[in-house]
Amino acid sequence: MTRLQDVYPDNKIILREVGLRDGLQLVKKFPSTAAKQRWIRDEYAAGVRHFEVGSFLPAKTFPQFTDVREVIATIASLPGAYGIALTLNERGVNEALASGVAEVATVVSATEEHSQANANRSRESAIANVKRLCELRDATVHKPVVNAAISMALGCSIVGAVDPNEVIRIAEKLFEAGVDMVAVADTVGYAGPKQVGELTAAVVKIAGPKPVCIHLHDTRGMGIANASAALDAGARVLDGSLGGLGGCPFAPGATGNVVFEDLVFLCESKGFATGIDINKLVAVRSILKSEMPDEQLYGGMARAGLPCGTAARVA
């Protein structure tokens, strides 16, 4: 049985690599299964323990994730590593639960307009599905972590500004439905640090002892500043992708997730030990470069390296 306290110890900052799922969402050419496995093993050697690795979605639409079970098995073979898989419907939920993955993630839109346009269902119906997912989890032996992300929580590609009270209301309903944690997602990289800090503080408050994940995109260059504000506001789980891999279907030209290696530097500079070796992490970019030569990678640490005199500062 998966114990939440093992996966997300409450005295530690957890940085999750989501490049293998969110980062690959839009790429034209994607890494081979062997390359994904090297990517995971090399990041594991650098100290990374949490990997979002794929989704249980139709293989025809998302061929990049047809190897999700093999990748989950790779992670299961690494002591203390946790895999996360995304699901959007009951078929996917059942497959994810059967795969033995440590964490099953799902998504509810913050706005009714985006929920209808993107998932062709109401938010209420999406929350009912999350409740069903939690019931199915309870019926399993290994009881994976269930994490419900609130997409567009800080700004919506359809309606623009989002009322934070709506997000808080949805988070409350998700906890009532039985989720182990929620994720607050700035899906289109809409927000600045003030907004991120305020919403994070509010959701952390209603989450009580349960973890709150902050999922940020660097669309407008605010990613690291927003992560810093989220940490100040009490978030202890943050997503990033190596090299900031990944685009955004709603913002042409936008970058993807916040840059993972810069996120590690941010945390260490704020006094939060991550257990991740930045130099080893940066070296893993070579796998992405050779597998996806057309994808633009971002990040300051890869350009400049650790500051002089601090090589020993980071684990």
Added chain:
Amino acid sequence: MTRLQDVYPDNKIILREVGLRDGLQLVKKFPSTAAKQRWIRDEYAAGVRHFEVGSFLPAKTFPQFTDVREVIATIASLPGAYGIALTLNERGVNEALASGVAEVATVVSATEEHSQANANRSRESAIANVKRLCELRDATVHKPVVNAAISMALGCSIVGAVDPNEVIRIAEKLFEAGVDMVAVADTVGYAGPKQVGELTAAVVKIAGPKPVCIHLHDTRGMGIANASAALDAGARVLDGSLGGLGGCPFAPGATGNVVFEDLVFLCESKGFATGIDINKLVAVRSILKSEMPDEQLYGGMARAGLPCGTAARVA
């Protein structure tokens, strides 16, 4: 006579374009005088009022600044615009004072090692030069603002970590010497937001009613997060360069100043009105691109634009 309160009103955030000086410090090919003038006029039309435009340094070493007097004259022709020129020795100081520029900037290193290596003089001698600059200013009719920057204030390319108490001590001595303001410079982009926030708060405290400028480089991707922390800590003057133009001689591959247009978005998102139109500002990048096609420009706003529904949010 230049009134400090006119140049830096104490109820307003001031963002300064330093691309025409710091941004051009290392470029191989630099813009023509006419292009610099277009750059200034177009940014002025976007709402920018403070421009660091060049330095009074030997023309042989820095041919990019031989037109500094013409550029200063361009700015003087724009109502409410202020030019800033850098000086490092008494000849330069005299030329800058004679040029009528609104602000004369100079630099003191935070560490003795960097002061000796970079300027071949002690910090004490550099502070004595600042005192002399203030005396020369007092003897002029127009009395420009004197701004002394403390370089390497958050990390040094030679010794690594810098004791914040040393920086505070230097800032105190600079105010005693008669400067109108100090700038705290993360010259090599060494710091994270915690360090920037703490040092900013300390220097703002000793500055009292005088402005404190925070000068950041985005070397390791922390630029916007550091700017956000500086604003939270009470800084009201921040430097940036369009497209993050400029490298750093001490960190190969490093980017330059924090991206100006992203800095505007940050401030607006935090509720600080900048008076700057981001879309007009982003459009000015075309001048940089055509004049310096080999320089890499950075920034999220240029890639993604304003978030949907916020076009009217920013002036």
